[in-house]
Amino acid sequence: MNVLWLQSGGCGGCTMSLLCAESPDVLATLEGGGVSLLWHPSLSEASGREAVAILESCIAGTTPLDVLCVEGALLRGPHGSGRFHVLAGTGQAMIDWVRALAARARHTVAVGTCAAFGGVTAAAYNPTDACGLQYDGNAAGGLLGAGYRSASGLPVINVAGCPTHPGWVLETLLALALDGIAAADLDALGRPRFYADQLVHHGCSRNEFYEFKASAEKASDLGCMMEHMGCKGTQAHADCNVRPWNGAGSCTSGGYPCISCTEPGFEEPGHPFFETPKVGGIPIGLPTDMPKAWFVALAALSKSATPKRVRTNATADHPVVTPVIRKTGLK
C-alpha cells in the first residue's frame, strides 16, 4: 500500500510523535503491515525535483496513490491565494497540491487536529485562514468540501489529536492496508472509532479524586482537575488514559488538564485553558451524558463523604496521607 505524506501548516509534531512508536518501531511496523512510504518529508531520501516528480506521478495516475496523509492545517490565505504556504521549489500553493492529490487518493487521512479541523493554527482570528481537509472547525466543508469522498468512497479519515498518538496513526494505516476501514468505523466527525469512542476520563489516574470531587486548586496538585483547572477529560474523545504516551504518560497523569485536543475548535475554548467556566459555582462543562441535576446532587453527596486521605492529597503534589492498613481476613 503506497502512502504519500505531506506536511502543510502544522508543527511537524504528529510526525515527531510517530517516531516514538514502540514495539515495534514505526518503520518496522509499516514494513510489517505492507505499507510503503512513497515520500515522507522527514524520512525519505528524495529532495527537490525528485520529490516533486513523485507527487506529479501520483497526480498523473502513473503511481497508484493508496493513501494521502496530510499533516498540518491547510492555509487558504491571504485572500484565498494559499500564498501563506507554497510548496518549496514549485511556486504552487500547498492547497492546490493537496486538492490535486486528494482527487487521486484511494483514501485521504488527516493526521492531527490541524489537518482534520484547522487546529491551533486556526486560533484567534485565524490570521492565515487555516482549515482542515474536510472541516473548518465544527463546520463540515474545509478545503475539500463536505461532499468530498476519496476513491474508496470514504470521507477524510480524521486522526485528530494535538499531537496524534503514534498508535492512532499506525493502527489506522494498518487497518487500511489489512482489511480496509468502513464508514461505520468512523464517528460523526470522521475519527476512527477505535480510539474516538472512548473518553480521556476513562482510566484517568485521578479517578478516585473525581469520584469524591476532591479537586486540584493549582498546578502540581494531585486532585481532579475538572472543577477548577479546566480539565475536559469527561468530554474529550480519546483513549489517552488507557493507551500510554511515551511509555508512561498522559496529560492528566502529567499534572495538567485535558484541553480536548481531539475536538474541533479546541484551540478557542472561550475561556482561559486553565480555568473551568462556572455558572453559580457549578462547572458548565459537565460530563456530556449526565443530567446536570443528578451530577450536582451526586457531587454534593460524594463531597460530603470524601475520606480525609483523598481530600488532603487532592491539594498536595504527592500523597501525604496513605491508605489505612486493615486486616482483611474474614471475621
Next chain:
Amino acid sequence: MSRRVLGPFNRVEGDLELSLDTDDGVVSAARVNSPLYRGFEQILEGKVPADALVIVPRICGICSVSQSVAAATALADAMGVTPPPNGARATNLMLATENLADHLTHFYLFFMPDFARDAYAGAPWFASAEARFKAIRGAAAADVLPARAQFMHLLGTLAGKWPHTLSVQPGGSARAVSATERVRMVSLIRHFRAWLERHLFGDALEAISGIGSEAALWEWFDAKGPERGDFARFLGIARNLRLDRLGRCEGGERYLSHGNYVFEGERLFARGVWDGVSASLLDFAHEDVTEDVSHAWMAGEGACHPLSGFTQPDIARESGYSWCKAPRWRGEVVQCGALSRQVVDAHPLARDLVAAGGGNVFSRVVGRLLEIARVVPEMERWALAIEPGERFCTEAGVPDSAQGVGLIEAARGALGHWVVIRKGRIQRYQIIAPTTWNFSPRDERGTPGALEQALVGTPACESDEMPLAVQHVVRSFDPCMVCTVH
C-alpha cells in the same frame, strides 16, 4: 551566472526553499526562503498570559519543550517567580531529553542518509554508509528509533507526553516525581548512555567529552578507525570529503549562546557571544537584539527590539522574499546551535575546531555529538538529586501589567520569547527562534544571513539540480523552519 530555485528540502523540519546564483560551478549568492507562515505571534495577542503555555509548544513539534520552557521563563520573569530546586531539575531534564533526542534524530535520520546516496557510490566508505545510514532501510534507523523512543519515556513520566506538554510551568513543574519514578528515570538515562556508548561513540561518554583538541580527535579516530561506531563513521567520511571546508559563514564568525540549564541562578552552559575573529568572549544582553523586516513579507520599517516589535504579514512587499525576519545582535549576523553553545562554554575541542575552520559542516556535527556526551552525565546527576516529597512548583499570580524575557537554548540554538502584559492580557508577544538567526534573510544594509553566507563558495555544478554539498551545508544547521516562521 545562472539562478535556480531549489525545493522542497526534506529531512528539514518544515519548509525551505533556496534561490542560488552560481558562477563557475560554485554558489555566488544565496537567498533563503521560508515559504510557510502561521501567525503565532498574532494569535497570542489578547489572550490571558497562561494560555501561551498551551499555544507556543504547538509552534514546533520537534522542539515543543524548548518553546514551553522559553514561554514559562518569560512568564516567570514577568511574575517574579523562581521554581524550587526540584522544579528546576525536572525542567532541565525535560529540556535535555528533547535536545538530545533532537541531536540523535538529526544525525541518524536527517543528516547521515545523504552519504548513502548513489552519487557517492564510488567512495571507499560507501558500502558501510549505505548499509548503516540509507534512508528508511539502513540498519541505524532500526537501532536508533527504539532507543530514542525508550529515552522519551523520561518525557512520558515528567511531561505526560511529548510533544506538547503543559507540565512546564512558570513556577516549576506540574508533575511531581515519586521516589520510585526517580529510580526508574535514572535507570532510563543509564540505559540510554549504554546505547550511545555501544552504537554512537564506541567509547565512554567521558572519553568523548574529554577530547581537548582537533588533533586529539583524530588520534582517537585513528586508534580504531571508522568501525568503532557511528561517530567514527562520520569522522571517516568527513575527512575524506573535507567537510571542514564546507559551509563556513565568513561574515558571521560570531557564535551566540543564551546559556542553558539554569539551576539556582547558575547556568550549566555559559551565556555570551564568541567572536571568532578576535577569539574573545563578549557579553550577551537581550537589549542588543533587533529584528529587521526589510526583506521579509512583513509590514514595518527599520529594526525593532522584540519588546517593541510586531508581526504583520505583507505579501505585497516587493523587497520581501521570505516569511522570516532578520534578527541581528548589535546589528551583526550571528550563528547559533550546539557548536556555538560548546564554543561559548569554552569546551577546548569546540574552540579548537572553530579556530581552525570556523563553523562548518564538520564542526557543527561534532558540536552536536559532543553535547550529547556532555549532557547525559548531567542528566543522571539531576535525576539523582531529585528529592521526592519536596516541592516541584511554586504558585504565583500574573501581574496586570508586566513584561518578561525568556532566553533559553533549544537543540538548534538560541530561543528567545518576549512578552508584554497589559490589563491582564498579552499585548505583545515576539519570538526569535534559532533558525531565525541562522536562516535569516538579508537585513536593511543588505547583509545576508548566516546560511546565505555559508552557502557562498559551495560547489554546485550546473547539471545538478539539487547539489549534495548544498544539502550538507543546509542540514548541518539542523534547520527547524516551522519555528523560524511561527
